[in-house]
Amino acid sequence: MKDHLETAPVIDAVRSHDLCPFCRLREMIEQQTVERYLGGAVMEPDIRIRTNAVGFCRTHHQLLMAQKDYHGYALMMQTRLKTVADQLAPAVKGFSAPGLLSFKNMSALQRQLNDAAGRCLICENMADTVGRYMDIFMKLYREDEGFRQDFANGPGVCLRDLPLLLQKCQTQLTPSQRRDFLKTVSNQLTGTGATAQEDLDALCSSFHYGSEHKNNPRINEALERAVNFLRGKTF
Numbered sequence: 001m002k003d004h005l006e007t008a009p010v011i012d013a014v015r016s017h018d019l020c021p022f023c024r025l026r027e028m029i030e031q032q033t034v035e036r037y038l039g040g041a042v043m044e045p046d047i048r049i050r051t052n053a054v055g056f057c058r059t060h061h062q063l064l065m066a067q068k069d070y071h072g073y074a075l076m077m078q079t080r081l082k083t084v085a086d087q088l089a090p091a092v093k094g095f096s097a098p099g100l101l102s103f104k105n106m107s108a109l110q111r112q113l114n115d116a117a118g119r120c121l122i123c124e125n126m127a128d129t130v131g132r133y134m135d136i137f138m139k140l141y142r143e144d145e146g147f148r149q150d151f152a153n154g155p156g157v158c159l160r161d162l163p164l165l166l167q168k169c170q171t172q173l174t175p176s177q178r179r180d181f182l183k184t185v186s187n188q189l190t191g192t193g194a195t196a197q198e199d200l201d202a203l204c205s206s207f208h209y210g211s212e213h214k215n216n217p218r219i220n221e222a223l224e225r226a227v228n229f230l231r232g233k234t235f
Ligand SMILES: [Zn+2]
Pocket: 020, 021, 022, 023, 024, 157, 158, 159, 160, 161, 232, 233
């Protein structure tokens, strides 16, 4: 049962065939994490310790705000703000006594500020979970011919997710499985890249007066598809 719960999202994402499977999984994890943090987890001490310590990036603050659970969000930010203020207080005190603000203190403060504004619990959680899903992907790829076929029939993996997947295939597939996997990935990259290029070419031509591409269905979301291929799901 546990095995099925872990493999089902990966199988579904690979079978969806309209997007990089790991971008699809990342979107799912992102939504689940945001809902969880604003739900009962706001009151769970271990989660509060983590949200207080790490905080969120701008994109995820926007997503948290968009959920419109202002009470849960405010509670979370109330203790996050206090944690950051407490962490910075010793170094900030040095500002009012310039003689005490040594180069060492200044470096420590810069590090603390970078930490306070540079980390995101949701981004870190998504990266960990996508990594685990890639391990499950490799297990399915080793053991299930149907899964290999489903993957080969899809659009493949975006350029954002490909480096880690390639790293994992080095250690988790046998040499012959790896050859098969890399051949599939190479075909997908060539095919998806070429299609995205042709669609974008058509879109650019469609802006010209009297263009034959004005009603070409391939121009719809051509820009979104190209960016999503290059950077992972963005639109
Ligand atoms: Zn991706």
